[in-house]
Amino acid sequence: xxxxxxxELIAPSFRLQRKMGGPASRLLxxxxxxxxxxxxxxxxxxxxxxxxxxxQELQEALQAKVPGGRDIMWNNAxxxxxxxxxxxxxxxxxxxxxxxxxxxxxxxxxxxxQNVMQTIVVVAMQALREEADTDPMIKVMVQDGxxxxxxxxxxxxxx
Amino acid sequence: MPGLSSLHVxxxxxxxxxxxxxxxxxxxxxxxxxxxxxxxxxxxxxxRGGAPDIVIVDLNMFPIDGLEFTKMIRTGxxxxxxxxxxxxxxxxxxRSKVTAARDSGVNELVAKPISAKTLLDRIVAxxxxxxxxxxxxxxxxxxRRRGGGGKEFAGKLRRKSDNKAKAEQSNESKxxxx
Numbered sequence: 404x405x406x407x408x409x410x411e412l413i414a415p416s417f418r419l420q421r422k423m424g425g426p427a428s429r430l431l432x433x434x435x436x437x438x439x440x441x442x443x444x445x446x447x448x449x450x451x452x453x454x455x456x457x458x459q460e461l462q463e464a465l466q467a468k469v470p471g472g473r474d475i476m477w478n479n480a481x482x483x484x485x486x487x488x489x490x491x492x493x494x495x496x497x498x499x500x501x502x503x504x505x506x507x508x509x510x511x512x513x514x515x516x517q518n519v520m521q522t523i524v525v526v527a528m529q530a531l532r533e534e535a536d537t538d539p540m541i542k543v544m545v546q547d548g549x550x551x552x553x554x555x556x557x558x559x560x561x562x
Numbered sequence: 563m564p565g566l567s568s569l570h571v572x573x574x575x576x577x578x579x580x581x582x583x584x585x586x587x588x589x590x591x592x593x594x595x596x597x598x599x600x601x602x603x604x605x606x607x608x609x610r611g612g613a614p615d616i617v618i619v620d621l622n623m624f625p626i627d628g629l630e631f632t633k634m635i636r637t638g639x640x641x642x643x644x645x646x647x648x649x650x651x652x653x654x655x656x657r658s659k660v661t662a663a664r665d666s667g668v669n670e671l672v673a674k675p676i677s678a679k680t681l682l683d684r685i686v687a688x689x690x691x692x693x694x695x696x697x698x699x700x701x702x703x704x705x706r707r708r709g710g711g712g713k714e715f716a717g718k719l720r721r722k723s724d725n726k727a728k729a730e731q732s733n734e735s736k737x738x739x740x
């Protein structure tokens with residue numbers, strides 16, 4: 404094999420292990436993982452507020468119908484998807500994922516269908532409720548949202 | 563023994579809530595110093611003030627995304643610590659994004675939604691299983707070959723520079739057939 408460019412290879416550094424006094428795997432015990440999970444659970448409430456703010460911003464962008472609004476909507480839905488999954492709000496994550504799926508493969512000046520978007524935003528709002536993940540009604544709403552996205556993508560010639 | 567309290571981690575994400583999740587996980591395991599930055603420029607400034615041991619960065623940021631930020635650290639002329647371990651968080655798990663992250667020079671990738679386990683496992687990986695560092699004109703970052711360094715590789719040759727080798731192999735096989 405011929406080499407196009409000179410390659411400099413630097414040996415792996417075990418500086419962090421030396422600094423810590425041993426391998427990290429020995430220090431990160433099941434108890435440490437449990438503590439990390441407990442710390443994570445403590446910060447769940449403020450995330451609900453952030454999700455509401457992101458959904459509000461998304462709705463404003465939807466109604467403004469200005470170029471670039473699509474990017475705000477996609478980014479906000481993407482953020483909600485990440486936050487929801489991290490704090491185990493499954494239905495909320497699914498609703499946000501529907502928005503991302505609907506907006507995927509579209510340009511920045513794309514104007515999404517107001518009805519489809521609004522349907523999913525309502526599902527996302529409902530999914531913020533404490534008991535959302537065990538509520539069969541919200542599951543049905545997510546399924547309806549998924550069908551609406553599929554149909555709309557098909558109407559727009561994207562599926 | 564100094565342990566995890568001796569570590570200094572920098573978390574870079576433009577979303578304050580995602581930052582607070584990561585910070586909570588890190589503080590939950592008693593990591594000594596956890597600093598936060600809201601974007602790439604802010605992070606560079608923080609890094610000039612003191613060397614973090616590990617940087618955790620989000621891919622999707624504005625105005626400088628995680629890929630650009632990683633390239634700035636790896637190859638920037640004024641980069642204070644080009645060899646620093648970088649863990650990238652991303653909600654994009656498409657092959658193209660993963661490849662782009664790898665090619666920007668990140669050490670580890672963690673897919674959102676993140677959990678304490680997935681994040682801490684990546685931290686263990688960069689500390690306990692560090693990789694060689696490669697510097698070429700086209701790429702600077704940890705070696706992208708995992709495991710045995712490719713010595714036992716018997717698959718297809720995929721690099722542009724492998725074309726000559728492919729041609730030689732094909733000539734050899736023709737001669738053998740003749």
